[in-house]
Amino acid sequence: xxxxxPNADALNTGALNTGAxxxxxxxxxxxxxxxxxxRGIDLTVRSGDVVAVLGPNGAGKSTLIKALLGLRPLSGxxxxxxxxxxxxxxxxxxxxxxxxxxPMGGGVPSTVREVVSSGRTARxxxxxxxxxxxxxxxxxxxxxxxxxxxxxxxxxxxxxxxSGGQQQRVLIARALAGDPEVLVxxxxxxxxxxxxxxxxxxxxxxxxxxGRTVVLVAHELGPIEPLVTRTIVLDHGRVLREEAAVxxxxxxxxxxx
Amino acid sequence: xxxxxxxxxxxxALVMAVLIGLTAPAVGxxxxxxxxxxxxxxxxxxxxxxxxxxxLTGSSPVLAALAVSVLGAVAIEVLRARSRSGGDVALxxxxxxxxxxxxxxxxxxxxxxxxxxxxxxxxxxxxxxADLYVVAGLAxxxxxxxxxxxxxxxxxxxxxxxxxxxxxxxxxxxxxxAATAAVTVVISMRAIGLLLVSALMVVPVAAAQQVTRGFxxxxxxxxxxxxxxxxxxxxxxxxxxxxxxxxxxxxALAVFAVAAAGGAVLRRRRTVAAAARSTVEAEAEVLGx
Numbered sequence: 001x002x003x004x005x006p007n008a009d010a011l012n013t014g015a016l017n018t019g020a021x022x023x024x025x026x027x028x029x030x031x032x033x034x035x036x037x038x039r040g041i042d043l044t045v046r047s048g049d050v051v052a053v054l055g056p057n058g059a060g061k062s063t064l065i066k067a068l069l070g071l072r073p074l075s076g077x078x079x080x081x082x083x084x085x086x087x088x089x090x091x092x093x094x095x096x097x098x099x100x101x102x103p104m105g106g107g108v109p110s111t112v113r114e115v116v117s118s119g120r121t122a123r124x125x126x127x128x129x130x131x132x133x134x135x136x137x138x139x140x141x142x143x144x145x146x147x148x149x150x151x152x153x154x155x156x157x158x159x160x161x162x163s164g165g166q167q168q169r170v171l172i173a174r175a176l177a178g179d180p181e182v183l184v185x186x187x188x189x190x191x192x193x194x195x196x197x198x199x200x201x202x203x204x205x206x207x208x209x210x211g212r213t214v215v216l217v218a219h220e221l222g223p224i225e226p227l228v229t230r231t232i233v234l235d236h237g238r239v240l241r242e243e244a245a246v247x248x249x250x251x252x253x254x255x256x257x
Numbered sequence: 258x259x260x261x262x263x264x265x266x267x268x269x270a271l272v273m274a275v276l277i278g279l280t281a282p283a284v285g286x287x288x289x290x291x292x293x294x295x296x297x298x299x300x301x302x303x304x305x306x307x308x309x310x311x312x313l314t315g316s317s318p319v320l321a322a323l324a325v326s327v328l329g330a331v332a333i334e335v336l337r338a339r340s341r342s343g344g345d346v347a348l349x350x351x352x353x354x355x356x357x358x359x360x361x362x363x364x365x366x367x368x369x370x371x372x373x374x375x376x377x378x379x380x381x382x383x384x385x386x387a388d389l390y391v392v393a394g395l396a397x398x399x400x401x402x403x404x405x406x407x408x409x410x411x412x413x414x415x416x417x418x419x420x421x422x423x424x425x426x427x428x429x430x431x432x433x434x435a436a437t438a439a440v441t442v443v444i445s446m447r448a449i450g451l452l453l454v455s456a457l458m459v460v461p462v463a464a465a466q467q468v469t470r471g472f473x474x475x476x477x478x479x480x481x482x483x484x485x486x487x488x489x490x491x492x493x494x495x496x497x498x499x500x501x502x503x504x505x506x507x508x509a510l511a512v513f514a515v516a517a518a519g520g521a522v523l524r525r526r527r528t529v530a531a532a533a534r535s536t537v538e539a540e541a542e543v544l545g546x
Contacts, residue, residue: 158527
């Protein structure tokens, strides 16, 4: 699996697994409540890919990206993050996960800034007190992330009182605050109106322009379509087809709901 | 007021009330956000078995309660993580076992009845300086944990999967917050009583979140409400010869009622103001004022 990364020997300064692809799953199976949700998935996401996972409801899209992150244990097959199985993976700052929504929890409010700042948690030691430089770096990263999603004006507001599209951007900003190489997004366009989808596409375009790897789940691509380099269409827990998008308009015509 | 302060036990109790008022809502903010509002209640039941063990063996009931309730909290967390659907029933078994065990054990000590009552509903006239030192030490531990692990606990309580995908030790943190809640229960039980102890972890937070916008501000305001209701509740109970625990809890509930009414108005204004701002900037001032 590692042998198919051609640039592995070019990047010999970092850790051993520098050249390993962000995600590599072979024969991945996931069982939830006795039902097989993923039934043998082979998927390699290479550095710089913008992969869209498409498919109808219940096809296993969200389960797939959660399995890639190790959030759903595999019942068969194997998966690796940068060449390391999720359970042993330690370099989580390279990965940013954007879940589908911001849970209400018990109703304790959080400001937009608090939510976005929590994206820096993986970068900080819990034992060492933060140095003034660390705090400044944290603040700057959070400011950049808020700017990137155009929410700087809302930093002090309660995140739960924002619209669905704005909350989605808060979650993206949280992932961006950690400055990850790879973004994994669960339905970033669900419940987001057309204007906000276009704004989201703009944000994503800037990110992928920086060379970031993106794996996202979507019902339909909409304005994101031109950014996507590859689509995976899932159905009943299997890959129905996988196609590289040479030009934006050749992908996934039939599956959009 | 001056008469109250001329009693040694009241001075001790008032310091205790401040410590309880600070620690219980601080831990409670995380507990509430994790949707475990009744966790403190369950731990209170389990702590009773510790009290019984302490009384029966002639050792310190407080330390025995501490040991048993921390073990119970860890057990609760393990059960919750293990069984997704059956966790609820497993918790109930633990709670009732703790309560029944506590009643039997304290009963076995002979004069258990009066003793049991003072632990169930709180009794400040019996607190000693030694009790205060234990409580102060534990309060420092609890607030220290909140300070050191606060960032990680915030992320854990916001979204456990995101916490996992950020590389946080989710299982350790879950056990940590449950164990910290157990320590808080033991801190508060002398003044408030085991049956009402979790009220001071939950009610000030519920009141504060009606009017705040952020997590940190909720926690700080809840701690303020906690100290206010613990101190005034204690003073009131001395003045009017009422049991302290219920007085403190009723005061906290009164604050909640006021905050809920005020919060409804405040949220309405904010929503209207936000909606107006996103459509027509100029109209926001009119509607907000």
